[in-house]
Amino acid sequence: MHVTPRLMKQATATLALATLAMVGTACSSSTSSSSTTAAGSTGTTVSIPTKVIPPQVPNAAIVAMVPAAIKSTGTLTVAAATYPPDEFLAPGTSTLVGMDPDLAAAIAQTMGLKPKFIHEIFANILPGVVAGKYDMGASSITDTLARQEKVDFVNYFTAGEQFFVKSGSAMARSGLVSPCGHSVAVMRGTIQEAEAKVQAAQCVASSKAKVTIYSFATQAQANTALTKGVAEVGFSDSPGVAYIVSTSHGVLQTYGEPFNLSPYGLALGKGNGMAAPVQAAVNALIADGVYNQILTKWGLQSGAVATATINGGTS
Numbered sequence: 001m002h003v004t005p006r007l008m009k010q011a012t013a014t015l016a017l018a019t020l021a022m023v024g025t026a027c028s029s030s031t032s033s034s035s036t037t038a039a040g041s042t043g044t045t046v047s048i049p050t051k052v053i054p055p056q057v058p059n060a061a062i063v064a065m066v067p068a069a070i071k072s073t074g075t076l077t078v079a080a081a082t083y084p085p086d087e088f089l090a091p092g093t094s095t096l097v098g099m100d101p102d103l104a105a106a107i108a109q110t111m112g113l114k115p116k117f118i119h120e121i122f123a124n125i126l127p128g129v130v131a132g133k134y135d136m137g138a139s140s141i142t143d144t145l146a147r148q149e150k151v152d153f154v155n156y157f158t159a160g161e162q163f164f165v166k167s168g169s170a171m172a173r174s175g176l177v178s179p180c181g182h183s184v185a186v187m188r189g190t191i192q193e194a195e196a197k198v199q200a201a202q203c204v205a206s207s208k209a210k211v212t213i214y215s216f217a218t219q220a221q222a223n224t225a226l227t228k229g230v231a232e233v234g235f236s237d238s239p240g241v242a243y244i245v246s247t248s249h250g251v252l253q254t255y256g257e258p259f260n261l262s263p264y265g266l267a268l269g270k271g272n273g274m275a276a277p278v279q280a281a282v283n284a285l286i287a288d289g290v291y292n293q294i295l296t297k298w299g300l301q302s303g304a305v306a307t308a309t310i311n312g313g314t315s
Contacts (some may be wrong), residue, residue, distance in 0.1 A: 001002060002021065004083055007267075016065055016197075018186070023272070023308065025036065025266065025275040030262075032153060040263075045094070048090065048091075048097070049297050049298065053102050053105070053240075053290065053294055053297070053299045054292060055097075055105075055109050056106050056109035056110045056290065057109075057110075058109065058110065058111070058112035059110050059112075059280075059281070061280075062110055062111055062112075062277050062281055062284065063111055063112035063278035064277055065111075065280060066111050066112065066113070066274075066277045067272060067273040067277075069272075070113070071112070071113070071219040074112075074113060074114060075108075075113055075115070075116045075119060075135075076104070076107070076108040076111065076114070076115050076116065076135050076136060076139050077116045077133075077134050077135045077136070078101075078104045078108070078115055078117050078118065078135065078136045078137075078187055079116075079117075079118045079119075079120040079124075079125045079128055079129070079133075079134040079136070079137050079138070079139065080096050080098075080100055080101060080104075080117060080119065080120065080125075080137075080138050080139040080288040081119070081120060081121055081125065081139045081140075081218070081223065082119070082156060082217050082218050082219060082236075083098075083122070083139065083140050083187075083240050084098060084240070084243050085098055085099060085239070085240075085243045085298045085299065085300065086098050086099050086100050086140040086239060086298075086300075087099070087100040087101055087138070087139055087140065087248070088175045089119060094119065094179060095117075096117045096119055098298060099157075099294060099297075099298040099300055100138040100139060100140065101115075101117055101138070102294045102297065102298075103138065103282075103285070103291070103294050104136060104138040104266070106156060106281075106285055106290055106291075107266075107281040107282060107285070108293065109277060109279040110284055110285065111277055111278070111281055112217035115198070118134060120134075120139075121217050121218065122139060122187060122188070122190065122191075122218075123188050123217070124191050125137040125139055125267065126141070126147065126150065126151060128148050129151050129267045129268065129269060130151060130269070130270070132269065133241075135269070135274065136265070136266055136267065136268055136274070136278070137151075137267035137268075138266050138267075140159070140237060140239070140240070140261060140264055141153075141264060141265055141266075141267050142159070142191060142237075142262045142263070142313065143155055143262070143264065143311065143312060143313030144191070144313045144315055145265045145313060145315065147265075147267075147313070147315065148311050148313065149242070149267060150270060151269065151270050152211045152267075152268045152269070152270055152271065152272075152274070152275040152307075152310065153263075153265025153266065153267060153268070153275075153310065153311050153312070153313065154172070154265060154266045154268065154275055154278045154279045154282060154308055154310055155263035155264065155265050155305065155308060155310070155311075155312040155313070156263075156264060156265070156266060156282050156305060156308050157264040157295075157300070157303045157304070157305060158261055158262070158263055158264070158303045158304075158305060159237050159238055159239050159260030159261070159303050160237070160238040160259055160260055160262070161191075161192060161197030161235070161236070161237060161238060161258065161260045162235075162236065162237070162238040162241040162242075162255075162256065162258045162259070163233055163234065163241075164226070164233070164234045164235075164236075164241050164244065164245055164252050164253060164255055165226070165232065165233055165234065165253060165255050166226055166227060166229065166232075166251065166252055166253075167250055167251060167253045169229070169232065170232075171232045171233060172253060172255075172280060173257075178208070179196075179199050179203070179211050179233070180203035180206070180208040180209050180210070180211060180213060181203075181208065181209030181210070181211075182212070182232050182233060183211070183212035183213070183214060183230075183231045183233070184196050184211060184212070184213055184214070184231055184232070184233045184234070184235050185213070185214045185216065185226050185230070185231035185234050185237070186213065186214070186215055186216070186222055186223075186234075186235050187216055187218065187219045187222050188215040188216060188217055190236070190237075192235040192236055192237075193213065193215050195235075196211060196213045196235060199211055212231075214230060214231050218238060219236060219244075219262055221235070222234060223244055223252075226231065226252065227248075227251055227252065233255070236254070238258035238304060239300055241254060241258075242254070244259040248314045253290065260315075261301075262313060262315060263301075263305075263309070263312050263313055264283075265311075265313065266278055272279060275310050275311075276310075278306045279309070279310055282308035283307060285310050286305075286306070286307070291304070292304065
């Protein structure tokens with residue numbers, strides 16, 4: 001999820017040339033799973049992986065890198081939103097699950113800390129990290145130059161953006177040559193919202209029909225707007241779109257291929273000394289295979305990185 005606008009020229013070109021295609025595989029593990037309704041989905045019954053990632057043994061060298069202010073608390077406070085399969089509340093509970101909670105827990109344990117998860121709306125996560133309310137934001141946050149001015153990022157995953165529509169809708173049948181004159185559902189605070197606003201302004205400047213933007217606090221609300229016909233197009237990060245579509249039982253379908261590949265980053269206090277130990281922890285998890293186990297559990301191997309970097313976003 002992003003926040004700094006990149007003009008939608010690539011997106012528009014993708015839409016003009018794309019053909020509709022259903023996603024054939026769910027973003028879930030091939031391990032055993034339990035069927036339940038996942039928060040953030042379209043309200044359908046989906047499979048939640050039951051594979052457990054074992055607790056990590058603290059790495060003495062990495063523990064020594066953790067700033068005293070964090071080490072003295074014994075905990076790593078991590079904020080995450082609702083964006084399955086990356087992060088979401090296990091149905092009927094207040095427990096955060098997904099790729100990011102699994103990875104954040106392993107990172108905290110490697111640094112000799114106990115993870116403490118806070119469920120937060122996406123738009124509040126970075127301000128919370130800046131204010132010191134949260135030690136880390138682990139919520140599919142795209143690393144951008146604008147965000148780097150306020151926080152440090154440890155890059156751990158690569159994702160793109162993608163459109164999706166309601167199956168059988170007028171949009172699905174006729175396609176989208178231009179977003180002008182259409183409506184789009186997005187989650188508030190994301191780059192998809194920012195890019196939609198940029199395109200809306202361009203449509204107006206070109207004396208074309210406006211883009212109607214529906215912004216919601218959660219991705220689940222944006223999905224509902226699409227399924228109920230309030231909005232014509234959904235716009236989000238590609239891992240989430242794949243999951244949304246594949247768990248919709250044919251209600252939704254992707255539109256076009258993912259584009260604008262960018263790094264996700266674990267958000268940390270700017271210059272507070274946490275970037276180096278977190279980077280070291282991620283690289284240790286990559287080296288011993290735990291990182292791959294987590295991504296495989298959630299069906300997200302395609303976004304894997306070979307090495308964690310710091311502030312690698314360039315857009």
